[in-house]
Amino acid sequence: MSSEDYRKRVTEDMKSFATGEVTPDLWEWFVRRLHYMSGNFDAPETYVKLKELLAKVDQGFSAHGNYFFYLATNPDAFGPIVKNLAETELMKQIDHQWRRVIVEKPFGHDLESARALNQELLTFADEKQIYRIDHYLGKETVQNILALRFANGIFEPIWNRRYIDNIQITVAETVGVEKRGGYYDTAGALRDMVPNHIMQLITLTAMEPPVSFRADSVRDEQSKILHAIQPLSAEEVLTRTVRGQYGEGVINGERVPLYRAEPGVPPDSRTETFVAMKLLIDNWRWADVPFYLRTGKRMPQRNTYIVIQFRRAPFVLFRDTPVENLMPNQLVLHIQPEEGISLRFAAKAPGAQMRLGSVDMNFEYADYFGVQPSTGYERLLHDCMIGDQTLFQRADMVEAGWCVVSPALDVWKALPPRNFPNYPAGTWGPREADELLERDGRRWRNLEK
Structure with missing residues (x-):
């Protein structure tokens, strides 16, 4: 071409x-x-040719020698590509020139491989040259978590264990594995989503206020949360994690096949397409507040959202009224496809008697700001150009994220699932995921249109 x-x-x-x-x-x-x-990728002459082309483009369009390399490749190629770039002096920064590299997830397939990849990249590039991209972090609602928490006097004082009962994070997809069955079967839902997307959402929700919005100030606080997540013992993996694999079902009125019938997937596959976990954070702000997370394929709605569920108000005032119980207030941060925030609270229903109903106040970006939210990549690519690493993962954050999921990976490898497939496509996952919360007297907030 x-x-x-x-x-x-x-x-x-x-x-x-x-x-x-x-x-x-x-x-x-x-x-x-x-x-x-x-x-x-492996041929040195490729990089010589690339260097010559970039010099020509630089001369024709005055790029000032500033380059970034976006590696949308197999993760096994990250290290060799950066090595060849460095050996061709394409990563060498002179005077005010900058040279950067963007790498996509998955960043390793376990803690050991992530550490090895970090070491390999850092042999040929400085940490400030490496941008580990996660498009979730480019979404307005994700960035707005910090603004919501720290720019509003009504939220930050109650953003702690005294007022918050639990936090739920859901990343639901209606699609199956599409044409990625071969790759997905070697990864699974836990590796594919939890160490990166979901850990980033947890850290932004739970972190302490940074001293500034400088990249390392923000990422230092995120890193503290990752290191404070209580490690799961082998016994806790059995009681605080759930894995599932979808069977046949119906989504949007159409029948869809089971995972094991997808192209590229073995007919006896033991790979999970759904995972749910209960995590605890060992710090003063979040002591004893559970963080429930779940992600899965072939669920009823494509929806990513965070539910902040507050503690219930005392019931004493309503004893002699028709009110049977008080529903907890919930603040929902909608990440995708719609981006916005909603607050659920109780209000008196019209009539002579004291009856309560749940009311939602909704804010949507498209309605208030008149612009369609971006995919996230636009913001992140611009940040790479200007050298702002705030929304990119640092090496220690990547490794800390893998530390959280490593116990589950080890136990699941030793104890293959016996009941796959265990949830029909078009549902919210296996029954065990509901029981994970029901044992604590709680339930998932399922958002359906």
């Missing part, structure tokens, strides 16, 4: 996938700056 062929292809793709109007003059300016080259 030539550069001109590539420009034509990208132009056609933009017509198909752009979510808004594309200004012709602006697009023409942009597309002239696109170039294409191919090569083998």
